[in-house]
Amino acid sequence: MNTEALIKETEDDFRVHSRIYTDPEIFNLEMQKLFEEGWCYVAHESEVPNVGDFRTSAVGRIPVIVSRGDDGKVYVNVNACRHRGTVVCREERGNTRFFVCPYHGWSYKRDGTINNITDRDNFPDDWGKDIKGLIAADHITNYRGMIFASFNPDVESFDTHMGPLKKYVDFWFDHAVEGHVRVLKPWRALYQGNWKFQLENSTDGWHARYVHVSALKTLTEFGEYNSNVGWAGCTRGFAGGHGILERPRGDIPPELKSTFDMFQQELKSKYGDEYGEDMFVRRHITIFPNIQLMEFKLRIIQPVAVDQTIVYEFPVELVGTSSEVNESIRTRLFKEVSISSGSPVSGMVNADDVEIYARTQAGLSGGHMAWLRFGRGIHREKSERENEWSGQDMDELPQRCLYRKWLKAMS
Amino acid sequence: MFISKVVEGNVMSILPLLSRHEAEEFLFKEARLIDEDKLEEWLTLFTEDGIYWLPYDDTTDPHEETSIIYDDSRQREKRIYQLRHKHLAQDPPSRTIHFISNVEVEETETPTEVIVLCNSMVTEMRPGDHQYLQHGLSKPRTLSGRCKYRLHQEGDDWKIAIKQVDLIDRDLPLENITFII
Ligand code: FES
Numbered sequence: 001m002n003t004e005a006l007i008k009e010t011e012d013d014f015r016v017h018s019r020i021y022t023d024p025e026i027f028n029l030e031m032q033k034l035f036e037e038g039w040c041y042v043a044h045e046s047e048v049p050n051v052g053d054f055r056t057s058a059v060g061r062i063p064v065i066v067s068r069g070d071d072g073k074v075y076v077n078v079n080a081c082r083h084r085g086t087v088v089c090r091e092e093r094g095n096t097r098f099f100v101c102p103y104h105g106w107s108y109k110r111d112g113t114i115n116n117i118t119d120r121d122n123f124p125d126d127w128g129k130d131i132k133g134l135i136a137a138d139h140i141t142n143y144r145g146m147i148f149a150s151f152n153p154d155v156e157s158f159d160t161h162m163g164p165l166k167k168y169v170d171f172w173f174d175h176a177v178e179g180h181v182r183v184l185k186p187w188r189a190l191y192q193g194n195w196k197f198q199l200e201n202s203t204d205g206w207h208a209r210y211v212h213v214s215a216l217k218t219l220t221e222f223g224e225y226n227s228n229v230g231w232a233g234c235t236r237g238f239a240g241g242h243g244i245l246e247r248p249r250g251d252i253p254p255e256l257k258s259t260f261d262m263f264q265q266e267l268k269s270k271y272g273d274e275y276g277e278d279m280f281v282r283r284h285i286t287i288f289p290n291i292q293l294m295e296f297k298l299r300i301i302q303p304v305a306v307d308q309t310i311v312y313e314f315p316v317e318l319v320g321t322s323s324e325v326n327e328s329i330r331t332r333l334f335k336e337v338s339i340s341s342g343s344p345v346s347g348m349v350n351a352d353d354v355e356i357y358a359r360t361q362a363g364l365s366g367g368h369m370a371w372l373r374f375g376r377g378i379h380r381e382k383s384e385r386e387n388e389w390s391g392q393d394m395d396e397l398p399q400r401c402l403y404r405k406w407l408k409a410m411s
Numbered sequence: 412m413f414i415s416k417v418v419e420g421n422v423m424s425i426l427p428l429l430s431r432h433e434a435e436e437f438l439f440k441e442a443r444l445i446d447e448d449k450l451e452e453w454l455t456l457f458t459e460d461g462i463y464w465l466p467y468d469d470t471t472d473p474h475e476e477t478s479i480i481y482d483d484s485r486q487r488e489k490r491i492y493q494l495r496h497k498h499l500a501q502d503p504p505s506r507t508i509h510f511i512s513n514v515e516v517e518e519t520e521t522p523t524e525v526i527v528l529c530n531s532m533v534t535e536m537r538p539g540d541h542q543y544l545q546h547g548l549s550k551p552r553t554l555s556g557r558c559k560y561r562l563h564q565e566g567d568d569w570k571i572a573i574k575q576v577d578l579i580d581r582d583l584p585l586e587n588i589t590f591i592i
């Protein structure tokens with residue numbers, strides 16, 4: 001497939017072909033090149049805290065089991081029996097000693113290695129000696145509790161993949177006194193549109209004043225949004241395809257203000273004024289290809305088909321941080337007082353984004369509207385650091401960086 | 412099912428606190444208010460600290476874990492306010508039809524409260540796309556759930572202290588629920 005022809009960049013314009021949102025063949029190639037052979041998030045460490053804990057997940061199209069072995073390490077294995085391929089574990093999460101295949105009873109240990117091939121007597125002596133266990137991911141990495149896997153023996157190093165984004169991801173995790181988070185049970189949403197709409201959207205600073213008019217009006221009416229803060233901040237894009245939307249923190253409702261002030265003061269005394277100031281800026285961080293670190297929640301995008309996507313949103317608890325702060329965060333998330341929060345299915349904000357994704361998918365029907373344009377601010381992209389660019393808060397810079405990386409990874 | 416009630420003149424008589432028939436009337440009225448888009452009136456059916464709850468798992472504390480919806484009165488007011496002010500996901504708004512069945516009334520420790528159990532099936536459809544371009548739009552969708560109401564007696568009226576709906580597909584990824592179940 002000639003993917004080169006799908007992204008067209010010139011000096012002053014940036015176009016993306018509509019086929020990348022509608023063509024099942026491209027979808028399959030994306031799953032292979034970006035998810036299975038890149039670095040794909042599979043689970044958060046806090047979901048499998050104890051020996052024997054497991055959680056089923058996916059790397060692109062590949063079903064996997066993420067489990068904690070007897071040695072306390074986290075393993076990622078393909079969730080398919082080495083005999084004839086049956087899914088070995090169907091529960092979403094749990095704790096077990098063995099994974100036993102329901103078809104002919106083969107069993108696997110917690111780390112995925114083979115425990116027992118049933119009826120050994122009926123095989124030639126050496127038969128199956130090559131079967132060491134479930135098929136393991138080629139690489140696993142744990143970055144601040146986020147577990148990533150790759151089914152590509154030659155995948156680029158995780159450090160290279162992250163590049164200068166690391167600094168911002170660290171900001172996010174440093175909000176917790178102990179430097180890591182625990183994820184709560186997720187909200188789960190399904191929408192009828194391509195997965196990249198969600199990927200593009202979280203760092204799109206332009207759409208909120210149109211799509212979220214009703215949410216902003218409601219929050220203003222109920223005294224939960226301070227519109228004087230205005231629209232400021234910036235966008236950032238990275239060579240790894242990642243992106244950031246930065247906004248000043250302006251929507252803290254009066255009843256939570258003192259807790260949040262105290263929270264920031266604690267961070268400043270821990271890290272110093274400058275770091276404490278910088279890290280506390282509100283950021284939506286997209287880690288290519290499927291993670292979004294939002295305000296105190298971790299969002300995972302799980303593509304199902306070219307026009308269907310699941311989104312999981314895990315609220316986080318800041319480990320070691322005072323229960324008062326954690327409670328305020330939960331109140332803020334659960335009651336949707338923050339404009340970027342709330343249940344994605346029935347909340348004030350994401351439900352409207354989802355409507356746009358489905359509506360865009362509809363507009364691309366028939367393929368005659370061939371080129372989507374991402375030109376805003378293309379004439380003023382700045383780079384202060386290698387592999388990192390910045391633009392104004394509503395510029396389509398993160399999306400351009402995302403598609404530059406897309407093209408590189410897909411070719 | 413029946414408790415003693417003191418009526419005027421200190422004569423004891425046996426009356427049901429809330430009969431099944433009365434409970435049905437209450438539920439049918441609520442359904443009608445929602446289906447006829449009289450949502451401001453629907454708000455008045457709740458007690459002041461009433462809760463509208465669609466749990467993922469009703470054994471967890473809704474203040475500690477996520478729910479599909481967990482609305483107190485302020486949240487419900489915000490929800491209806493947004494519906495009336497160009498909520499994109501409700502423009503055009505959903506049409507709904509509520510079917511209520513299997514109604515049972517259970518008494519509680521509190522003399523002014525009853526539990527009403529029922530099944531509900533909600534058929535929902537958003538019109539507005541006569542070409543069927545947008546996947547999921549202009550197509551009726553069915554949500555089924557087991558409901559548990561805690562009703563509280565306030566004077567002559569019964570008010571909803573908790574309305575809990577356990578959808579059969581609650582633990583799956585769901586499409587937008589921006590209308591009232
Ligand atoms: S397929 Fe698993 S034991 Fe046969």
Ligand SMILES: [Fe+2]
Nearest residue numbers: 201208211353
């Ligand atoms: Fe949005």
